[in-house]
Amino acid sequence: MNRIRRETRETRVEITFGPEADTHFATGDRFLDHMLGTLARFSGLALGIEAQGDLRHHLVEDVAITLGEAVARITSPACSRFGWALLPMDDALVAAALDLGGRPWYEGPLPSRLYDHFMRSFADHARATLHFRVLRGRDRHHIVEAAFKGLGLALRSALGEADDALSTKGSVRLDVEA
Numbered sequence: 001m002n003r004i005r006r007e008t009r010e011t012r013v014e015i016t017f018g019p020e021a022d023t024h025f026a027t028g029d030r031f032l033d034h035m036l037g038t039l040a041r042f043s044g045l046a047l048g049i050e051a052q053g054d055l056r057h058h059l060v061e062d063v064a065i066t067l068g069e070a071v072a073r074i075t076s077p078a079c080s081r082f083g084w085a086l087l088p089m090d091d092a093l094v095a096a097a098l099d100l101g102g103r104p105w106y107e108g109p110l111p112s113r114l115y116d117h118f119m120r121s122f123a124d125h126a127r128a129t130l131h132f133r134v135l136r137g138r139d140r141h142h143i144v145e146a147a148f149k150g151l152g153l154a155l156r157s158a159l160g161e162a163d164d165a166l167s168t169k170g171s172v173r174l175d176v177e178a
């Protein structure tokens with residue numbers, strides 16, 4: 001199990017991840033917990049996140065930064081690197097594409113300034129290229145949730161072993177480098 005702590009005057013974030021991590025979310029922001037739980041479920045990552053912050057904006061941003069650092073730590077040359085998903089959720093249809101190859105770049109936008117910022121911060125710190133394209137949708141909750149589901153599925157593929165990249169039956173490799 002791995003642990004990352006990030007503490008500033010504004011926030012305190014602790015993430016545990018990898019084998020034997022207990023999946024739980026306690027950020028004090030119920031929507032953020034809901035999105036993180038969605039990401040964990042769709043990515044297959046064992047992930048525990050505890051956080052406190054002064055402002056919602058700081059909390060959401062600093063969780064994204066710390067989560068990106070966690071993903072950077074479990075990215076290895078054995079990973080298949082790329083992942084993508086086309087994710088429908090009721091009225092929403094969102095395309096997500098991810099490259100964990102060390103090229104930080106973000107293309108949105110998502111129709112939420114806060115969660116668009118989350119994704120940009122995540123991509124920067126995961127050193128990932130992350131694109132979203134909202135193809136359809138009216139409900140912003142559905143669009144943002146579809147983006148988290150799409151990112152989760154893309155992460156599941158990109159973190160998988162290169163040889164298993166095209167197999168839906170392969171298990172996700174979550175070994176953590178020392």
Ligand SMILES: [Mn+2]
Binds near residue numbers: 034141145
């Ligand atoms: Mn929901």
